[in-house]
Amino acid sequence: MPEPYSERVMDHFKNPRNVGEIENPDGVGKIGNPVCGDIMEMYIKVKDNVIVDAKFKTFGCGAAIATSSMITEMVKGKTIEDALKISNKAVAEALGGLPPVKMHCSVLGEDALKSAINDYLIKKTGKGLPGWKPRSEEGHHGKH
Amino acid sequence: MKKIYMDYAATTPTHPDVLAAMQPYFCEKFGNPSSVHSFGRETRAAVENARKQVADLIGAKLKEIVFTSSGTEANNFAIEGIAFANEKVGNHIITSKIEHHAILEPCEFLESKGFKITYLPVDKYGLVDPKEVERAITDKTILVSIMQANNEIGTIEPIEEISKVIKEAASKLGHKVYFHTDAVQTVGQIEVNVDKLGVDLLSMSAHKFYGPKGVGALYIRSGTRIVPFIRGGAQENHRRASTENVVGIVGMGVAAELASKELDSREKELIRLRDKLIKGLLAKIPQTSLNGHPTKRLPKNVNISVKYIEGESMLLNLDFEGIAASTGSACTSGSLEPSHVLMALGLSHEGAHGSIRFSLGRLNTEEDVEKVLEVFPKIVEKLRSMSPLYKGKEEA
Ligand SMILES: Cc1ncc(COP(=O)(O)O)c(C=O)c1O
Numbered sequence: 001m002p003e004p005y006s007e008r009v010m011d012h013f014k015n016p017r018n019v020g021e022i023e024n025p026d027g028v029g030k031i032g033n034p035v036c037g038d039i040m041e042m043y044i045k046v047k048d049n050v051i052v053d054a055k056f057k058t059f060g061c062g063a064a065i066a067t068s069s070m071i072t073e074m075v076k077g078k079t080i081e082d083a084l085k086i087s088n089k090a091v092a093e094a095l096g097g098l099p100p101v102k103m104h105c106s107v108l109g110e111d112a113l114k115s116a117i118n119d120y121l122i123k124k125t126g127k128g129l130p131g132w133k134p135r136s137e138e139g140h141h142g143k144h
Numbered sequence: 145m146k147k148i149y150m151d152y153a154a155t156t157p158t159h160p161d162v163l164a165a166m167q168p169y170f171c172e173k174f175g176n177p178s179s180v181h182s183f184g185r186e187t188r189a190a191v192e193n194a195r196k197q198v199a200d201l202i203g204a205k206l207k208e209i210v211f212t213s214s215g216t217e218a219n220n221f222a223i224e225g226i227a228f229a230n231e232k233v234g235n236h237i238i239t240s241k242i243e244h245h246a247i248l249e250p251c252e253f254l255e256s257k258g259f260k261i262t263y264l265p266v267d268k269y270g271l272v273d274p275k276e277v278e279r280a281i282t283d284k285t286i287l288v289s290i291m292q293a294n295n296e297i298g299t300i301e302p303i304e305e306i307s308k309v310i311k312e313a314a315s316k317l318g319h320k321v322y323f324h325t326d327a328v329q330t331v332g333q334i335e336v337n338v339d340k341l342g343v344d345l346l347s348m349s350a351h352k353f354y355g356p357k358g359v360g361a362l363y364i365r366s367g368t369r370i371v372p373f374i375r376g377g378a379q380e381n382h383r384r385a386s387t388e389n390v391v392g393i394v395g396m397g398v399a400a401e402l403a404s405k406e407l408d409s410r411e412k413e414l415i416r417l418r419d420k421l422i423k424g425l426l427a428k429i430p431q432t433s434l435n436g437h438p439t440k441r442l443p444k445n446v447n448i449s450v451k452y453i454e455g456e457s458m459l460l461n462l463d464f465e466g467i468a469a470s471t472g473s474a475c476t477s478g479s480l481e482p483s484h485v486l487m488a489l490g491l492s493h494e495g496a497h498g499s500i501r502f503s504l505g506r507l508n509t510e511e512d513v514e515k516v517l518e519v520f521p522k523i524v525e526k527l528r529s530m531s532p533l534y535k536g537k538e539e540a
């Protein structure tokens with residue numbers, strides 16, 4: 001049986017922040033989870049190396065939606081370098097923890113953000129994040 | 145806020161009359177039914193009375209009913225008990241891809257012990273084709289197990305036809321091919337008669353028809369070769385050891401009696417509410433589809449796929465409104481895999497993930513259905529507006 005979600009997860013799920021798309025975004029990330037089939041899209045607006053806006057769209061479970069909401073809150077105002085330091089664990093912690101079977105949903109969030117930054121860097125410098133590839137596509141979890 | 149429970153396929157509230165009948169068996173009438181003294185004789189009589197109530201509900205004889213701890217145990221008992229008692233005759237078992245895990249996992253276990261299992265496919269409505277059963281039978285086949293109705297999508301299987309096919313094949317083979325059905329979702333809810341169905345074994349569970357949790361029964365036709373699943377005592381005619389769960393068994397008996405009295409009226413009312421809910425949901429929400437068969441369907445079951453959104457997020461939003469539903473089977477909600485039942489119907493990963501089941505029962509009213517029809521379309525709209533797969537109404 002799955003563990004119940006924390007209050008903060010429920011809050012972000014019930015009232016998700018930053019839902020939607022950004023017109024003319026500076027970076028877009030699209031990530032799908034091959035196991036559960038969930039999909040996340042992230043849009044970022046960058047000014048002087050700082051992420052000034054972030055929005056998302058998610059097809060997924062409660063944890064996936066809460067993670068998207070939380071991570072878009074966390075990146076706003078951060079430099080690209082600092083945004084890249086946000087790990088899925090940090091997002092999960094900010095949400096007051098996630099049930100173990102739902103940790104991979106936070107990986108989806110981290111991946112979507114990195115994918116958006118990668119897209120931004122490619123557009124800007126012609127080169128993406130060195131050696132980066134989505135963790136959620138490694139298939140590091142199975143049936144629980 | 146009035147809470148609305150629409151998850152009767154997961155479990156039902158114990159009927160007040162059932163509870164009242166159980167109560168004396170905790171403190172006053174507590175004897176062990178195997179004891180010879182008056183305390184024991186009193187509870188022995190109660191257990192035998194319950195056996196009669198359960199037997200009457202399904203048209204069985206008294207000695208053909210063995211009480212178990214659950215539907216799950218009844219299923220394990222049937223599959224493994226028949227397999228190990230008849231392995232000299234053959235090692236082949238036929239079942240379907242949409243069975244409950246309480247059938248599938250014992251079958252997988254038997255595979256590891258050298259048995260061969262055929263998992264029959266189903267059509268897009270979830271129906272098993274009796275012809276496929278016929279084709280699958282070999283001279284090694286000892287058991288066929290097909291559920292009477294599926295817990296997730298509510299499809300009612302053609303058990304009588306399958307029974308005929310098995311009997312014909314068995315007479316040609318010259319050995320018995322046992323036929324078991326998991327009737328956990330049907331007993332006490334639609335008419336179930338073991339002779340009409342033509343089954344040798346049938347599993348039931350009290351908590352699905354307003355009895356208590358943790359008690360079930362296996363019907364075993366006279367003359368069936370079966371070995372016990374639980375060993376260690378002579379109870380239940382040497383078929384199921386352990387001191388009887390007297391309280392639970394009494395409850396199951398009364399629930400069975402109530403069900404046989406109220407079956408027709410419960411069924412009619414549920415079908416009316418079910419069809420209103422299905423029609424309303426499909427009409428109010430674009431790009432939804434019904435899972436399961438439109439008419440060969442449990443009176444309580446509504447299962448739909450809602451395109452572009454995911455089941456758990458629907459469930460949580462309904463819960464905020466006090467409405468309890470389910471995505472597929474509650475037992476698998478700890479897993480991330482889409483429902484094996486919906487996948488067997490040929491649904492896409494997304495379609496399977498975007499499914500929701502409302503299952504109705506005794507205490508649901510017209511207003512409950514109306515409330516769901518009012519609330520759920522808004523939830524779908526909210527979730528679709530967040531979905532990267534949904535490109536807006538114009539495409540609908
Ligand atoms: C079809 C089916 N078989 C078996 C079971 C298991 O029954 P129980 O909960 O009594 O173990 C259930 C319900 O969970 C069911 O729906």
Ligand code: FES
Nearest residue numbers: 036038061064105
């Ligand atoms: S279960 Fe797939 S993202 Fe949560």
